[in-house]
Amino acid sequence: MSEIIIKDIEGGVCAPKGFKAAGTACGIKGKTDKKDLALIVSDVMCSAAAVYTTNKVKGAPLEVTKRNISDGKAIAIICNSGNANTCAPNGIEIAEKTCQTAADSIGADKEDIVVCSTGVIGQELYIDPFERGIPALMQQLSYQGSASAAEAIMTTDTVPKETAVEFVIGGKVCKIGGIAKGSGMINPNMATMLSFITSDVSISPEMLDKALKEDVKTSYNQICVDGDTSTNDMTVVLANGLAGNEKIVKDGDDFEAFKAALSRVTVYLAKRLARDGEGATKLIECRVSGAADDIQARIISKSVIASDLLKAAMFGADANWGRVLCAIGYAPGEFSTENIDVIMESDKGSIQVCSGSRHKEYSEEKASQILAEEEITIIVDMHQGSGSAVAWGCDLTYDYVKINGDYRS
Amino acid sequence: MSEIIIKDIEGGVCAPKGFKAAGTACGIKGKTDKKDLALIVSDVMCSAAAVYTTNKVKGAPLEVTKRNISDGKAIAIICNSGNANTCAPNGIEIAEKTCQTAADSIGADKEDIVVCSTGVIGQELYIDPFERGIPALMQQLSYQGSASAAEAIMTTDTVPKETAVEFVIGGKVCKIGGIAKGSGMINPNMATMLSFITSDVSISPEMLDKALKEDVKTSYNQICVDGDTSTNDMTVVLANGLAGNEKIVKDGDDFEAFKAALSRVTVYLAKRLARDGEGATKLIECRVSGAADDIQARIISKSVIASDLLKAAMFGADANWGRVLCAIGYAPGEFSTENIDVIMESDKGSIQVCSGSRHKEYSEEKASQILAEEEITIIVDMHQGSGSAVAWGCDLTYDYVKINGDYRS
Numbered sequence: 161m162s163e164i165i166i167k168d169i170e171g172g173v174c175a176p177k178g179f180k181a182a183g184t185a186c187g188i189k190g191k192t193d194k195k196d197l198a199l200i201v202s203d204v205m206c207s208a209a210a211v212y213t214t215n216k217v218k219g220a221p222l223e224v225t226k227r228n229i230s231d232g233k234a235i236a237i238i239c240n241s242g243n244a245n246t247c248a249p250n251g252i253e254i255a256e257k258t259c260q261t262a263a264d265s266i267g268a269d270k271e272d273i274v275v276c277s278t279g280v281i282g283q284e285l286y287i288d289p290f291e292r293g294i295p296a297l298m299q300q301l302s303y304q305g306s307a308s309a310a311e312a313i314m315t316t317d318t319v320p321k322e323t324a325v326e327f328v329i330g331g332k333v334c335k336i337g338g339i340a341k342g343s344g345m346i347n348p349n350m351a352t353m354l355s356f357i358t359s360d361v362s363i364s365p366e367m368l369d370k371a372l373k374e375d376v377k378t379s380y381n382q383i384c385v386d387g388d389t390s391t392n393d394m395t396v397v398l399a400n401g402l403a404g405n406e407k408i409v410k411d412g413d414d415f416e417a418f419k420a421a422l423s424r425v426t427v428y429l430a431k432r433l434a435r436d437g438e439g440a441t442k443l444i445e446c447r448v449s450g451a452a453d454d455i456q457a458r459i460i461s462k463s464v465i466a467s468d469l470l471k472a473a474m475f476g477a478d479a480n481w482g483r484v485l486c487a488i489g490y491a492p493g494e495f496s497t498e499n500i501d502v503i504m505e506s507d508k509g510s511i512q513v514c515s516g517s518r519h520k521e522y523s524e525e526k527a528s529q530i531l532a533e534e535e536i537t538i539i540v541d542m543h544q545g546s547g548s549a550v551a552w553g554c555d556l557t558y559d560y561v562k563i564n565g566d567y568r569s
Numbered sequence: 570m571s572e573i574i575i576k577d578i579e580g581g582v583c584a585p586k587g588f589k590a591a592g593t594a595c596g597i598k599g600k601t602d603k604k605d606l607a608l609i610v611s612d613v614m615c616s617a618a619a620v621y622t623t624n625k626v627k628g629a630p631l632e633v634t635k636r637n638i639s640d641g642k643a644i645a646i647i648c649n650s651g652n653a654n655t656c657a658p659n660g661i662e663i664a665e666k667t668c669q670t671a672a673d674s675i676g677a678d679k680e681d682i683v684v685c686s687t688g689v690i691g692q693e694l695y696i697d698p699f700e701r702g703i704p705a706l707m708q709q710l711s712y713q714g715s716a717s718a719a720e721a722i723m724t725t726d727t728v729p730k731e732t733a734v735e736f737v738i739g740g741k742v743c744k745i746g747g748i749a750k751g752s753g754m755i756n757p758n759m760a761t762m763l764s765f766i767t768s769d770v771s772i773s774p775e776m777l778d779k780a781l782k783e784d785v786k787t788s789y790n791q792i793c794v795d796g797d798t799s800t801n802d803m804t805v806v807l808a809n810g811l812a813g814n815e816k817i818v819k820d821g822d823d824f825e826a827f828k829a830a831l832s833r834v835t836v837y838l839a840k841r842l843a844r845d846g847e848g849a850t851k852l853i854e855c856r857v858s859g860a861a862d863d864i865q866a867r868i869i870s871k872s873v874i875a876s877d878l879l880k881a882a883m884f885g886a887d888a889n890w891g892r893v894l895c896a897i898g899y900a901p902g903e904f905s906t907e908n909i910d911v912i913m914e915s916d917k918g919s920i921q922v923c924s925g926s927r928h929k930e931y932s933e934e935k936a937s938q939i940l941a942e943e944e945i946t947i948i949v950d951m952h953q954g955s956g957s958a959v960a961w962g963c964d965l966t967y968d969y970v971k972i973n974g975d976y977r978s
Contacts, residue, residue, distance in 0.1 A: 216898040216899070216903075216906045217897065217898030217906045217926070246891070247894050247926050247927055247928065248928065249927055249928070281891025281892070281895060282890060282891040282927070282928045283928065391891075391895050391898055468877065468969075469973055472969070472970050472972075472974045473973060473974065475970060475974045478974065480689075481691060482653070482655070482656060482690025482691040482800075485626050485800070486624065486690060486800050489626030489800055490623070490624045494625075497626045514691065518656055518657070518658055518691070519656065519657065519691045519692065519693070556973075558970050558971075560881070561881050561965055561967050561969075562967075563881075564877070564882060564965075565881045565882065565885025565887065
């Protein structure tokens with residue numbers, strides 16, 4: 161494969177050609193000016209692919225979206241925050257009406273609309289806010305609207321999350337952009353909370369689906385805030401083909417370039433989701449090498465960043481590596497725990513705290529300095545193979561408890 | 570099976586005939602008068618059985634104990650707190666020396682000693698404190714020493730945990746007593762943190778092992794504080810036969826009576842472990858009925874009490890039943906989530922918050938009153954079979970974060 165040059169650019173989901181977006185406050189979050197409704201529209205029909213939560217309790221919008229993109233096509237995404245439309249009366253009916261309202265405004269078929277909801281579970285959602293909000297969104301829709309849409313999908317997120325990249329396929333400049341929201345109830349499995357990715361690459365629905373399914377294994381499925389797999393997790397990618405590249409319909413260099421660029425977008429957003437986990441003050445990255453294979457490495461790295469005890473220790477800047485070993489030890493699967501090295505690292509330096517599964521003398525003072533930083537990396541070498549993986553999480557803080565002790569009021 | 574009458578009595582592990590115990594401070598916890606070494610000794614040889622953590626990283630004492638009771642016999646338990654002797658240099662050697670020191674003092678073989686450790690992982694443990702502490706324990710050993718031993722095995726526990734019961738087998742009065750310690754890193758799987766059970770029942774090692782393995786499925790394995798399965802979990806039961814009953818060597822009424830009494834002890838201790846979880850202010854009990862079978866019910870009930878989000882909501886006295894549905898939905902296994910009822914209950918009353926997986930109108934005020942209590946029961950009906958189970962956990966609080974952000978200092 162030839163070298164792929166990927167450049168970070170501005171613009172989020174509107175960076176790729178032909179995508180407009182907007183966000184507005186339509187009243188789902190109550191009488192507030194907090195945005196709660198986002199719309200992303202492509203100028204032309206897109207190849208579409210999505211991955212969904214593995215939770216058996218699923219939001220009604222997931223069912224409707226699944227049906228709508230079963231033909232591999234979509235033209236727009238409508239998403240509300242403040243209400244998950246899950247375990248709610250008439251959920252399917254409301255999700256379908258939302259699609260219809262959006263489709264009528266855009267001049268599209270309702271079967272070409274992706275619909276998503278995020279927020280409180282079990283409360284009834286009404287169509288009125290959508291009927292007010294969608295016309296407002298149509299007026300605001302612009303090729304610079306990504307930030308507004310990114311803001312409108314937030315719940316307890318403290319910052320909007322967007323990114324975009326540029327790369328070249330067959331001489332054509334291609335772009336991929338994305339927005340995401342997360343915060344709590346985050347332990348994605350085959351999807352994340354909500355992430356919308358756009359691209360102007362020309363690619364078949366089948367290859368788009370393949371790229372996304374492979375991608376989430378090392379991006380969204382490798383993050384964890386609290387181990388709670390949400391009912392509404394969904395990642396959707398729309399690719400409208402306006403970059404003018406030769407359509408990607410099979411494996412090869414072009415597909416690899418697309419996947420590499422997609423990974424740059426999703427890993428960036430995944431890390432931002434972890435860093436902005438509810439109450440979090442730190443991003444915790446765990447890099448595992450020397451595992452039997454990549455799958456085992458993924459499981460081990462995720463077990464480490466998911467441990468409440470390790471998360472609390474990171475909040476306290478305590479190099480309590482025994483909790484790393486403990487979390488490795490209860491990760492599913494059969495593997496040796498006899499010869500594990502652990503290094504803790506940040507911008508302030510690097511320190512080995514465990515060698516061959518045993519304590520290694522180190523300066524607690526230096527360790528505290530390293531762990532006082534906002535981005536911590538825990539490096540684990542299992543010494544038994546060539547499998548490697550990375551996972552991202554956050555610390556467990558007083559504010560996580562505070563936020564979730566009283567989320568609804 | 571005839572009716573079994575089980576009476577709660579005083580005395581903990583010393584309630585059964587022929588068991589002495591003591592606890593002392595030998596310096597493992599540093600220069601403090603906090604007790605850190607416990608000894609339990611039977612007057613005569615016992616049938617012995619144990620279950621251990623499923624964590625692949627195991628404390629050295631587990632390995633030594635496993636070997637020592639492989640013949641189904643033991644006479645004493647020596648246990649230190651303050652240091653887990655896990656991932657520590659010379660761990661096996663120290664555990665063996667500990668057995669030898671105890672055996673020499675008691676006048677027993679070192680292969681008849683159960684050795685346990687609990688505390689920080691990865692720090693070297695030395696034999697000196699044991700050499701000082703065991704002679705002191707021998708002087709204090711008494712038939713009233715259970716409370717002292719229960720105190721000596723505590724780490725971040727706020728209260729010692731002990732209980733005992735009396736029942737009759739074949740006209741003979743039999744007793745079972747137990748002590749336990751828990752607090753954090755609690756998500757037992759085939760064992761709990763540390764629990765020592767004594768009995769004067771006459772029972773073969775094989776039947777004792779069978780009783781214990783069946784028992785933990787519905788007692789210790791059904792509690793969770795933080796999802797972190799410890800490296801040192803162990804439950805040991807010693808039965809010395811001094812009650813004089815006809816020896817239990819097969820299934821039947823006597824075995825059922827023993828199991829029922831054992832369950833009374835272990836479920837009591839399991840609940841106390843959950844209630845005293847690190848930082849906890851409440852005991853959360855989840856009762857699941859209507860599952861396909863008991864195993865599915867156990868998985869579902871444990872998934873509910875293990876959810877960080879639900880635990881935080883309970884701390885905040887917030888009847889956020891969507892989090893109950895979410896935690897049910899990500900429990901492993903295939904089952905319907907379409908018709909679930911949820912009731913929340915305490916001494917202040919009972920309120921149904923979810924009917925048929927949908928919101929049920931209720932008074933938030935009444936719900937808050939109910940959830941303000943220290944013991945909360947979440948009742949789930951899955952409406953699809955006759956499987957039922959109970960699991961116990963605690964709320965997630967600021968203090969959990971505080972304790973674990975700085976456990977070692």
